[in-house]
Amino acid sequence: MHRWIASAVLALSLGGRALAADAAKGKVSDDVVKIGVLTDMTGYYSDLSGPGSLEAAKMAAEDFGGKVLGKPIEVVGADHQLKAEVASTVARKWVDEEHVDAIVDLVSSSTALAVMPVAAQKKRITLLSGPGTTAITGEKCTPYTVHYTYNNWALAHGTGGAVVRQGGDTWYFITADYVFGKSLEADTAAVVKAAGGKVLGDALHPSPGTTDFSSYLLQAQASGAKIIGLANAGQDTINSIKQANEFGITKKQNLAGLLVFISDVHSLGLATAKGMYLTTAFYWDRDDASRKWAKRFYDRTKRMPTMVQAGVASAVGHYLRAVQAAGTDDADAVMAKMREMPVNDFFAQDGRIGPDGLHRHAMYLVQVKAPDESKAPWDYYKIVKTIPAAEAFPPVDEQRCPCTPAYADATKCPYLGK
Amino acid sequence: MIQAIFGQLLLGLINGSFYALLSLGLAIIFGLLDVVNFAHGAQYMMGAFLAWMGLQYLGVGYWWALFLAPAAVGLTGILIERLFLRRLQGLDPLYGLLLTFGLALIIEGAFHRAYGNSGNGYPVPAALAGGFDLGFVYLPRYRAWVVLVSGMVCFVSWFVIERTRLGAYLRAGTENRRLLQAFGINVPLMFTITYGFGVALAAFAGVMAAPIYQVSPHMGSSLIMVVFAVVVIGGMGSIMGAIVTGVGIGLVEGFTKFLYPPAASVVVFVIMALVLLVRPAGLFGRLR
Numbered sequence: 001m002h003r004w005i006a007s008a009v010l011a012l013s014l015g016g017r018a019l020a021a022d023a024a025k026g027k028v029s030d031d032v033v034k035i036g037v038l039t040d041m042t043g044y045y046s047d048l049s050g051p052g053s054l055e056a057a058k059m060a061a062e063d064f065g066g067k068v069l070g071k072p073i074e075v076v077g078a079d080h081q082l083k084a085e086v087a088s089t090v091a092r093k094w095v096d097e098e099h100v101d102a103i104v105d106l107v108s109s110s111t112a113l114a115v116m117p118v119a120a121q122k123k124r125i126t127l128l129s130g131p132g133t134t135a136i137t138g139e140k141c142t143p144y145t146v147h148y149t150y151n152n153w154a155l156a157h158g159t160g161g162a163v164v165r166q167g168g169d170t171w172y173f174i175t176a177d178y179v180f181g182k183s184l185e186a187d188t189a190a191v192v193k194a195a196g197g198k199v200l201g202d203a204l205h206p207s208p209g210t211t212d213f214s215s216y217l218l219q220a221q222a223s224g225a226k227i228i229g230l231a232n233a234g235q236d237t238i239n240s241i242k243q244a245n246e247f248g249i250t251k252k253q254n255l256a257g258l259l260v261f262i263s264d265v266h267s268l269g270l271a272t273a274k275g276m277y278l279t280t281a282f283y284w285d286r287d288d289a290s291r292k293w294a295k296r297f298y299d300r301t302k303r304m305p306t307m308v309q310a311g312v313a314s315a316v317g318h319y320l321r322a323v324q325a326a327g328t329d330d331a332d333a334v335m336a337k338m339r340e341m342p343v344n345d346f347f348a349q350d351g352r353i354g355p356d357g358l359h360r361h362a363m364y365l366v367q368v369k370a371p372d373e374s375k376a377p378w379d380y381y382k383i384v385k386t387i388p389a390a391e392a393f394p395p396v397d398e399q400r401c402p403c404t405p406a407y408a409d410a411t412k413c414p415y416l417g418k
Numbered sequence: 419m420i421q422a423i424f425g426q427l428l429l430g431l432i433n434g435s436f437y438a439l440l441s442l443g444l445a446i447i448f449g450l451l452d453v454v455n456f457a458h459g460a461q462y463m464m465g466a467f468l469a470w471m472g473l474q475y476l477g478v479g480y481w482w483a484l485f486l487a488p489a490a491v492g493l494t495g496i497l498i499e500r501l502f503l504r505r506l507q508g509l510d511p512l513y514g515l516l517l518t519f520g521l522a523l524i525i526e527g528a529f530h531r532a533y534g535n536s537g538n539g540y541p542v543p544a545a546l547a548g549g550f551d552l553g554f555v556y557l558p559r560y561r562a563w564v565v566l567v568s569g570m571v572c573f574v575s576w577f578v579i580e581r582t583r584l585g586a587y588l589r590a591g592t593e594n595r596r597l598l599q600a601f602g603i604n605v606p607l608m609f610t611i612t613y614g615f616g617v618a619l620a621a622f623a624g625v626m627a628a629p630i631y632q633v634s635p636h637m638g639s640s641l642i643m644v645v646f647a648v649v650v651i652g653g654m655g656s657i658m659g660a661i662v663t664g665v666g667i668g669l670v671e672g673f674t675k676f677l678y679p680p681a682a683s684v685v686v687f688v689i690m691a692l693v694l695l696v697r698p699a700g701l702f703g704r705l706r
Contacts, residue, residue, distance in 0.1 A: 043535070044535065045535075046534070047536040048536075050535075177680075208640075209683070210683075211631050211637065212631075214429045216679075218555065219422070219679075221556075222421070222422055222425070234536070235535075235536065235632060235634065238537070238632050242630075242631075242632060246558045246560070246561075246630065247556055248549055248556045248558070249556075263536050264536065266536070267536040267537055267632065268539055269539045303534075
């Protein structure tokens, strides 16, 4: 499998090699601006990210006319199979041999945390849309990372805060047993406790690989908590919700899906998912710009975009505008421009990338519609509240990212001064 | 406390019923054909998917799907036996394992390509919706139905194989197929039908699972490892072993989930290792 991936990547990159032959000259290194979408193409998260993310990146390149600073924009993709070591191997190859300037998406926090240092050491930019852990712009931050779409803090505060305010003050967590799930549980538990709520316990499940959640649900039921928080994603969330309905748990207790994508709601069906609150960075039916872009995405993929896919397109667009404005694809100059320019497109209004690399923009607390409220296919959400950027994401001071200028300290940030 | 134990044990029994159904098919196939059918998980998935497709595109409901989907998947099994497995007869069982493993990857890949990865929901049939409040746990009616039906299917399969003339031929074929052929029994045909039946059992389990789990291309791959462990513990090829171990492992898993949840996903493999150390042929198996 590794060999297969490697040769696929090799095949994809042959075009780039020919260009690379005449040494780097001018302002764009290797005479091409190359964007690599590295994500889960075939596994658990491939519907919410995967080929749709690759398509979204291609759309962003096309919107730019396929060229920036007179040089071609090339978009390539690879499957990291949700494995950190596969992700870092592909990233190393892309950076060392194939002139990839920016690595995009990286769904699942463990792959993101593996790739970020590989890219940063060689001054390549990572634009993260899929992963959620707050460590990305916290203690594990780099000067070359943008965490673009959402993070666990935003999910915890958006959904957790709203639910506690509505009286859901005792929680039990069903948590995916890896970096992302544990970090999401910790962040949400902190929000619940800060709001005066109580956490009664948690159950960790292996992920991926768990299909039967009934025993975890039963423990959650026995805890008597008002709210069962699902600190998992994708298939795990889908099966948890489905089986919670089956066991009649939703009659007395409520579920809070902490990371639910529109692709999950689509496959669960509104009859099962109705009434659930969730926090999202993007909903296609929000305004004219989002509808227009989502319609184009739908025409190409036959699915409406998840927030991860929309975030990939917006991030790549912002990156290309920054390259244009900086007049070079040099990572330091491009990062400075990305931080300087606000994001104003179909995805975000006046989004700002902070010195820690976190993209702060409005998030949306939505509620899943009941079947009779839904007028058209993919008409799934009611926007309950627009959470302004300042409330949606943590302030820079709270992040403790050693690579922000305020903390800049060459000993703590391994990428500065090199 | 007691409530929690009973709850987990009941869930274990339900999961055990699935293990039993799946490992039964595997055991029957291995017993006669010497084929380690790695495509079993994919065939289970096909059963669930056909049920879903029938409902989605043709309006075929659950009760019909319960018969039609296994029949259709069983037919593909018959084709696979005729076209591929037959050619591997007499070779090391490793060849059959590799062939069926490859088939599983192809089948799962094809479904993944056509239907994506998140899968689709399948509604619980109206007659089996709702559930019983047993006091210590809420038992969904559908799960009770699963236990009941798999119990029946397992009993009938055991009865046919152990207590009827047809079963006697099958068992004789397991022991010495040449001798059986010398008695004028059409052994190749028996092989084909047996493989088809084993595969149909997998698909049947798939239809049973459709309303519980998300119908997705990889639903079988997460289950198949446990099921193989069950067959190894029970003794490769032993019908009784497969059934008893299937239910037993479900219960042990349930109990582990009560005692120490993180160990629940590995306990079956620990038991497998222990059993192999003490009884290499499995609990109910005989060394050949």
